Amino acid sequence: MALAQPEDFIFKEATGNLGILGPMAYLSGNGPTMGGREKSIICTVSSKHMLYAWDVQEGTMIWSSPVQQPSITHLATLPQMHLAFTVDLEGTVKVWNCQDQDALATFPVSQACFSLEVCLTKDGPFLMVGNSEGDIYTLTVPELRGVSKVHAFKYTVDLLHCSPDKKWVFASGTHQNILPRVFFTECLLKPSEGKSPLSLSIPFSSCCRACWAPRRTSRITLMYRRGSSKKTGFTTFDLMTERTGGRTVIQVCVCLFHMKTAHQVATFLLPVHMESPIWMGASDGNMIVFESGPYLFLFTISGHQLQRFEDHQRTIGNLWADSLHVLTTSMDDSLHVYMWEEEGRYPYLKSCCHLEHIGSDLTPSCYVSKAICDNMSIVCVVSKNRESSILVMYSLHT
Secondary structure, three states: OOOOOHHHEEEEEEOOOOOOEEEEEEOOOOOOEEOOEEOOEEEEEEOOOEEEEEEOOOOEEEEEOOOOOOOEEEEEEEHHHOEEEEEEOOOEEEEEOOOOOOOOEEEEOOOOEEEEEEEEEOOEEEEEEEEOOOEEEEEEOOOOOEEEEEEOOOOOOOEEEEOOOOOEEEEEOOOOOOOOEEEEHHHHHOOOOOOOOOEEEOOOOOEEEEEEEOOEEEEEEEEEEEOOOOEEEEEEEEEEEEEEOOEEEEEEEEOOOOOOOOOOOOOEEOOOOOOOOOOEEEOOOOEEEEEEOOEEEEEEOOOOEEEEEOOOOOOEEEEEEOOOEEEEEEOOOEEEEEEEEEEOOEEEEEEEEEEEOOOOOOOOOOOOOEEEEOOOEEEEEEOOOOOOOEEEEEEEOO
16 A cells, blocks of 8 residues: 555446445455455445445445434444444444344444444453443443443543553543543453442543554543634543552553643644644554644644645545554545655654546535545545435555
């Protein structure tokens, strides 16, 4: 992918009455072998109240769920077990193998759900669901049997993120009165009767995004907005546990990097002239990447600008990042691929290639396009009208 150019990709386009495509995730891992060939399988949620599975290399739909009455709002996948998980407006959780017609199991949460996270631990796979009442449910996979229920907040649980080593679970809401919490995963998986799970509140409200550092498994960076002007800032924490008197205690070590004084710890604000970002990503724990208008920025966690990319003509509407890639899409349906590249002290971003959706319909998009990728393919959703999306699939020549 690092050396790929537009001509190295096979282009496929799925059109028709697909509905508006929402959340999507890879059902396959990086480079699985299926029938002797490497295949990328993607799941997409449709406004037609269905879940689709696609063969990216062939550009074809290989499975669809039955139409259900409530619309599907959230999607998560567990590629290691070839399973997809959905939550609908009525709070019903379902697990699918994307082969059989019906769901393998269901679990009624009863309240609306706003976050969904699957976690593969040493004790097996688990699913975590956050709802509008501030509760976090932990369920077994694939049976969806209840393991624990924790009341985390008075407001909606909007964010749930497991750390890369599965040791921690970050939970937060976007309400300005919520302080994010980090739970010790083992306490959610093996609850003690009459005892609250081990957790720590992070003293920063108004959190709107959070990202664990893939290469520093106990480091998390939060994006927050403060004040009447909603200025955007970032804060970074290191987490650790220690045994004290026979019990485990969570400690938080705040990275001191405020540009003016070390007393204002773990925070820096973006310059006033910068348009507030919506998305963010992280690499080694020392840098954050985010969009602002048509530009992509790379900053250190101390607030020092390392790079500014100008690969888009129009506003960047979506950013997706993992430990290897960063993808951006803009309002003109263009897509740019970056990769983390280690050079010197920091692994800088390398601009790789620019892909533009050139289909039969030249109408501007009415919804923000979005993209995700694995090591062999890139998938992008483009919506030219308010009735149906186009699924654009790029796969590398083999």
